[in-house]
Structure formats: structure tokens, C-alpha cells
Amino acid sequence: MAEILLYIEYDENKILDASYDLITGIKKNNEGANVSGVIVLHPDFILTDEIKNNLKKFGLDKLYVLKSEKPFFEKTEEPFLISGLIKNINPEIFILLSSTTGREIAPTIASILDTGLTADCTKIEIENIEGKLKLISTRPTFGGKLMASIICKKNPQMATVRVGTFKKEEFNNENLEIVEFNFPSFLNLKSEIIEYKKNEKNEFVNFQNAKMVFAGGLGLKNKENFEKLKLLCEKTGAVMGATRKAVDKGLVSKKYQIGQTGASTTPEIYVAFGISGAIHHIMGMENSKKVIAINLDKNAPIFKYADIGYIEDAAKVLDELLDSLN
Ligand SMILES: Cc1cc2nc3c(=O)[nH]c(=O)nc-3n(C[C@H](O)[C@H](O)[C@H](O)COP(=O)(O)OP(=O)(O)OC[C@H]3O[C@@H](n4cnc5c(N)ncnc54)[C@H](O)[C@@H]3O)c2cc1C
Known part of the structure; x- marks a missing residue:
């Protein structure tokens, strides 16, 4: 079955609401397709049953969990880990949030996979043409004066989507399949963190969950x-x-x-x-x-x-x- 892969983001031990929004938005409009997520776990993140239930509730069918026993540099290493996964599972479409992380890692992933990426989309449509998925990504251009709808001729067709494009809704999803990969088992990481100190003063501005x-x-x-x-x-x-x-x-x-x-x-x-x-x-x-x-x-x-x-x-x-x- 055609597969759409989504990048799932978290902060501390909480999945971003914007990731749940993305899951529902994509699943609702593509009920025939398999909507999967990929989450890259740092050692201090715990994938609780509550998180798994929420992912299922908001429409996810399958979750690829990339697990590490050691901390790593997410911005430099995640693109290699995710590309490695994508080469193995061959999803037709890969969508990320247009968040700070999404914007940083998506271009590197597109480059490693030699595919196209439409950044900062405000609308996503997916057509199913004889079992093959076509991603139509729409984004403002010419300083917001025009909206451009862009298609990508290679798989995975990639896009980053603006936060707020979709809204999460409870979805009647029965199962969530979990597939775990431990790395660096399938990939040689180029760097290693010897000591890991958590930044007590959180520099991240959490706009995504702001009321x-x-x-x-x-x-x-x-x-x-x-x-x-x-x-x-x-x-x-x-x-x-x-x-x-x-x-x-x-x-x-x-x-x-x-x-x-x-x-x-x-x-x-x-x-x-x-x-x-x-x-x-x-x-x-x-x-x-x-x-x-x-x-x-x-x-x-x-x-x-x-x-x-x-x-x-x-x-x-x-x-x-x-x-x-x-
Ligand atoms: C490619 C590109 C990307 C950009 N990306 C961004 C972006 O991500 N985010 C962004 O914000 N901008 C971005 N900009 C800049 C954007 O176009 C505007 O220049 C900017 O948003 C204007 O900021 P401002 O409203 O603070 O300043 P101004 O446009 O100078 O407006 C100041 C306002 O304050 C009002 N004012 C003055 N005194 C007072 C007072 N005492 N009390 C109340 N009101 C007062 C004035 O009437 C005026 O409306 C980008 C521009 C380009 C070209």
C-alpha cells in the first residue's frame, strides 16, 4: 500500500501539538494510504503508552522509532538516519513541519535522497492516481502576492508544512504498528558526543503550543x-x-x-x-x-x-x- 511518511517532533517528553495536527490533516484526506511517522529518540525521551495512544488516536498507522543509546547531534545526524530509513522503506511522500528543526533538516534529507522539496507550504493535496500518490504542495511566492502549486517528479516527494495548516481531530484508528531501529546499527555516525549536559535554561521558544x-x-x-x-x-x-x-x-x-x-x-x-x-x-x-x-x-x-x-x-x-x- 502507498505510504506517506511524516516527521514527528517532540519537546522534552511531549509530542508537539503541531505534529498531531499534521497526522490528522494528512490521514483525513488520504484514508486509503498508510500514514506512517518517524521519530528519532534521544536517550532521555520515553515513548510512553499515552504518546502511542495519542499518535494512534489522531490517525497514525505506523511509527518508525529510531533509537539511540547515546546522545547525538540532531541537526547534523538526523538527516542521515532518516535518509537511511527512507532508502529502506521507500515512502512515496515525506512531510515535515515547517518548524525550526523541520526547516533545518529537510533540505539535507532532500539532498541526500536527490529529490525535490517544497518548503513552507500552506496547503497540501495528495492525489491517488491508479495507486500512485502525487503530492501537490502550495506555498506563497513573490512576497505573498501569488500562490504556487508545485509537484515533484521524484520520490519521495517532500514538503515542509506551516504550523496551523491542519488541526488535530480524534480519528477512528484501530492499530498503531511500531517498528524499532537501533542506531548506529544500520549507519556509521560520523561523530560521537563524549559528554552530554542538558541546557537548564531552555533557549527554545515554544510557539507551537502557545495559547x-x-x-x-x-x-x-x-x-x-x-x-x-x-x-x-x-x-x-x-x-x-x-x-x-x-x-x-x-x-x-x-x-x-x-x-x-x-x-x-x-x-x-x-x-x-x-x-x-x-x-x-x-x-x-x-x-x-x-x-x-x-x-x-x-x-x-x-x-x-x-x-x-x-x-x-x-x-x-x-x-x-x-x-x-x-
Ligand atoms: C524576504 C523577507 C522576509 C521577511 N521575513 C520576516 C519575518 O519573518 N518576520 C517579520 O516580522 N518580518 C519579516 N520581514 C520584514 C517585513 O517585511 C517587515 O519589514 C517587518 O515585519 C516590519 O516590522 P515592524 O512592523 O516591527 O516595523 P514597521 O513596519 O516599521 O512598523 C512599525 C509600526 O509601529 C507603529 N508605531 C510607531 N510608533 C508606535 C507607537 N508609539 N505605538 C504603537 N504603534 C506605533 C507604526 O505605525 C508602524 O505601523 C521580511 C522581509 C523580507 C523581504
Whole structure:
């Protein structure tokens, strides 16, 4: 049976919601196909029964588990491990999230397998033509002015998909087959980690599971205001985001950037403080449920995407919100 392989991502000991979303999105539209996942396990990750049940519940048929007894460099070694698996199982399609990891490893995998990759897709369609699967990947082009639908002539046909393209749903899946590989049994890794120290200070910004995102743009003007925005996030449990201009001006670290060349997020509430609403930024947050925008310019494009808009000084609103929490 035709096989579609998905890359399953996790953070700490939790599968990302975005991975569950991807599983349901692909399974729902391709009920005849086998939807498999590949997960690369570091030694500290435990594949619990709860995780297996969730993967099954949201539509996964088979899980390839690549297990390591030793820690390894994921960005440099995962592509070789996954390509090794793909050469063995020959899926027709391989899809990853357009997350930081997905964006980093997908091009290397495509290059090792000598196949094509469509990055950052906002729509995925799979046609079944006489038992053969054809992936049609759609993504914005020319700065978001046009949508291009791209097909790949070689297998596996590869794509990375924007977070928020699909939503997880419970699926009536009966079985989840688990196939385990221990590496480096089938592959000679090029490097070895002698000592492994966990970074206690988590540098990863978890946009994918964020319920609220408070993002700042150049309208916040200085670092001090970004520190205040950070404090507001800490007090309310929101995740901080930023525009590329704010990052480029050195007001905030690059890890907070949302947009075409940053992260994607789909929170319940997205608050834009002093953000103009350029298409490159919108591409990273347009699937947010409720958008609240604060901007001095009543003609700022962000208001076209906002459910609630305030024509106000963003720094003043920030101060008032912080005061109200004291
Ligand atoms: C290939 C490419 C990729 C890109 N990728 C990204 C990306 O991933 N993410 C991203 O964000 N951008 C990206 N950009 C840049 C993007 O096009 C915009 O330049 C950027 O998003 C604008 O950031 P901004 O809204 O902070 O700044 P500006 O566009 O300068 O807007 C500042 C806004 O603040 C308002 N303002 C000013 N003072 C105040 C105040 N006191 N109170 C309230 N509002 C105020 C202004 O009215 C204005 O609307 C990319 C660009 C290119 C070409």
C-alpha cells in the first residue's frame, strides 16, 4: 500500500501539538494510504503508552522509532538516519513541519535522497492516481502576492508544512504498528558526543503550543519596552514574539521572530504591539484565533487582520497592563 511518511517532533517528553495536527490533516484526506511517522529518540525521551495512544488516536498507522543509546547531534545526524530509513522503506511522500528543526533538516534529507522539496507550504493535496500518490504542495511566492502549486517528479516527494495548516481531530484508528531501529546499527555516525549536559535554561521558544502570544514590533521603539513585554508575558503565561525589524534593530533576540523567516504560531490570542502587519510577518501568525492590534496609525495593515484594534501608543498600553497586574 502507498505510504506517506511524516516527521514527528517532540519537546522534552511531549509530542508537539503541531505534529498531531499534521497526522490528522494528512490521514483525513488520504484514508486509503498508510500514514506512517518517524521519530528519532534521544536517550532521555520515553515513548510512553499515552504518546502511542495519542499518535494512534489522531490517525497514525505506523511509527518508525529510531533509537539511540547515546546522545547525538540532531541537526547534523538526523538527516542521515532518516535518509537511511527512507532508502529502506521507500515512502512515496515525506512531510515535515515547517518548524525550526523541520526547516533545518529537510533540505539535507532532500539532498541526500536527490529529490525535490517544497518548503513552507500552506496547503497540501495528495492525489491517488491508479495507486500512485502525487503530492501537490502550495506555498506563497513573490512576497505573498501569488500562490504556487508545485509537484515533484521524484520520490519521495517532500514538503515542509506551516504550523496551523491542519488541526488535530480524534480519528477512528484501530492499530498503531511500531517498528524499532537501533542506531548506529544500520549507519556509521560520523561523530560521537563524549559528554552530554542538558541546557537548564531552555533557549527554545515554544510557539507551537502557545495559547497566547504577545508580539512587539518597531513601534515598541526600545529594549526597555521589550523587557516590559517579556515581564508581561511572564506574568500572564503568554509567549513573547517579535517582528524581524525589531530583531534586526537589536531590540530583541532572533529566537522570538515570527513570520516568513521566523517561527509560525497559532495561539488563541495574538496581541500585536506596534506592528505594521507586513505580509512577511502575517504569514507566521495568520492562523491565530483572535488578533488584537495596538498601533498609532489607523491605516496600518495589521488592522485588516485584527478582531480588535486600538489606535494607541503601544508602550502606554504595555505600562497600563503591567500596572493592572501589580
Ligand atoms: C524576504 C523577507 C522576509 C521577511 N521575513 C520576516 C519575518 O519573518 N518576520 C517579520 O516580522 N518580518 C519579516 N520581514 C520584514 C517585513 O517585511 C517587515 O519589514 C517587518 O515585519 C516590519 O516590522 P515592524 O512592523 O516591527 O516595523 P514597521 O513596519 O516599521 O512598523 C512599525 C509600526 O509601529 C507603529 N508605531 C510607531 N510608533 C508606535 C507607537 N508609539 N505605538 C504603537 N504603534 C506605533 C507604526 O505605525 C508602524 O505601523 C521580511 C522581509 C523580507 C523581504
